[in-house]
Amino acid sequence: MNFEEILNLFIQDTADTSVGLIRPELILCGTILSLLFVRLFSIDRWITPSWVALVGAFVAFGFAANDFMVLKEAGGDTVQEIFTGLLIFDRFTAFFRIFLLLFLVLVVTLTILSGLPDLEDGPDFYTLLFGSTIGMMVMASSNHLLILFLGVEMTSVPSYVMVGFLKGKRVSSEASFKYVVYGAGASGVMLYGISLLAGLLGTGNMSLIAERLQMISSSGEPIVSGTAISVMILMVMVGLAFKLSVFPFHFWCPDAFEGASAEVAGFLSVASKAGAFALLVRFALAFSAGDAGALQPTFLYIGLGVGVIAAITATYGNLAAYMQTNVKRLLAYSTIAHAGYMLMGVASVIVLMNAPGEDTAAATANATQALEGLLYYLAVYLFMNLGAFAVVAFIRNSIFSEEIEDYAGLISVTPILCVCMLICMFSLIGMPPFGGFVGKFMIFASLFEAGNIHWVMWLILVAGGLNTVFSLFYYLKVLKVMFLDPRPAGAPDVDVRWGSLPGFYTMLVTAPVVVLGVLVQGLSSTAQNVASVLFP
């Protein structure tokens, strides 16, 4: 193939295929630009930036939903590598795009209702929010180690600024600073791991990693030991663990959430976790897809290690949440605990994929089930966590406090917010009629299945079960204060009633938590359909 053919192929691939498949991202970029133009030409006197942002997010969501529907209609396992293999477009990508853009629409609506950025700061805030979301969408569709890094950074850098967005608030600046310092450290370690891995394999393309690793390990004299390879993989995972706020890298999370406004904390707790989980799954399957050969025990132990870290994360998050007096801090620790539960799902995917024996069909089927559980959990988690943070934001707007003790007796003034908080928290605990239960059940079922391969997974399952019990108490502590304690005399009123827009919004976000707990089939079959595309 000579230079001219390569050039023509490249131009054709970019212009005809690739650009058309990243329409949602391009629309978000366009929205960012129009936000800046709105400010530049003083159009914001007629249209507030938040409405421009809402329209942009909604249009992007429409295109993403359309892409997903087209893929689903077409059937089969369409996997398209776009931009010369840097990104990948399949049902998994399309699913996460819908997920992230739906969430973006909901967050923008929440900021409009709670009035977070004023007219002056509107374009700045939404530019950061949209930039971060584009980063997450890049993470979900990444097919190259370089894009993995780029996606993580594109997500992180705007988040640092968003955490410190409440200018003039000391806690906020401190939180932002802590977040930056931890983020820089984690990115450094991840970049080191990426450079080692790419240097060893001679490629950064994730679809080639498994093949190359097997080539290295199966040659008579292995160039590097399994330990060295697992160290490289774990170093890459450090960067992702930071985004997921997994146990040894979680320190930023409570501080950042306490300093940031509730809307931003809600955004970070759901969206950046979803992006990081998508990337983690892609990366985990990149090295363990197919027949791992001589490296199979190494990968099995990596899976077990991830599982043990997940169990520690969940336990730590739940135990640390007891002592909290600030609702956002409590929810931050709850987020850490939930990252632990979801990481258990990833661990069982890795373990199930690397089961000893020849039965690849059974291993693939089991791993698909585990991934289905993870996707279901993420979908429910979107609604229940956003619901909880929205309630915190609306209550803050009225009583100017986020301390648990100031929530005393709120049931008498704002029943709607209290009932929604109750539903979200029961779902976070994993109580049966709500969506959280179904997600947790699916993850625990996959852990049980993985226990057949290695008994450590059963111990992790026990840890997960015990954690569910631990978590009961601190969620109930908040609910007890809200529902049973008397409202102190002279406490400020919360003006959120049934018919008001914030009340309606909270109900809208909470409703899916109930629906997904009862009508499991629809989302579950979609999730399975999405998960199956990763296991050819």
Add this chain to the structure above:
Amino acid sequence: MYDLVGHFLLFGIIIIGALIVPLLIGRLVRPKLPTPQKDSIYECGEPTIGTSYVQFDLRYYVVALVFIVFDVEVIFFFPWAMIYGGAMHLADSRITEATRTELSAKMLNTPVAELASENVIGAESAYWLGLTGLMDVLVFFSVLLVGFAYVWKRGDIDWVRTVMKERTQPTPHQDLIPPTKTPEKQTVS
């Protein structure tokens, strides 16, 4: 290994010695006649004023930040300019075959001798390469310009920002910010 460590040790000892010996000689030899003028801190001949731990103007940071953003972006222009220049030269159909081979080899990063004849870049594809590159950079640069205009409009690069206008407007989330005493602005002459 021991050789290396020994050298470092020797080097370290010599450094410390070379520091201590002149100080010691100076201490023994110099006359000691202190005056208040001599004991005062020397600062470019100016009398010193106050401590150096002052809050200096935040505007420095803003300007530095904006500078870094636009300065780093320029880095992306260098590799583009290299390719664009080469491509546009190749797009000229009047150049000799020898020049074309040489330029193609430079562009594809291979020695001239190893360049296969079918890999010599023709005028038309070089033109397309240059055009694609130009479009890419135009998009990139226009996005940058929008950012620049935005920063300008916001007044972030005005050295004297109209602080009075902001004071009159209510700050956002005033209710969330605990009332703190703003420190008096200190200036350094």
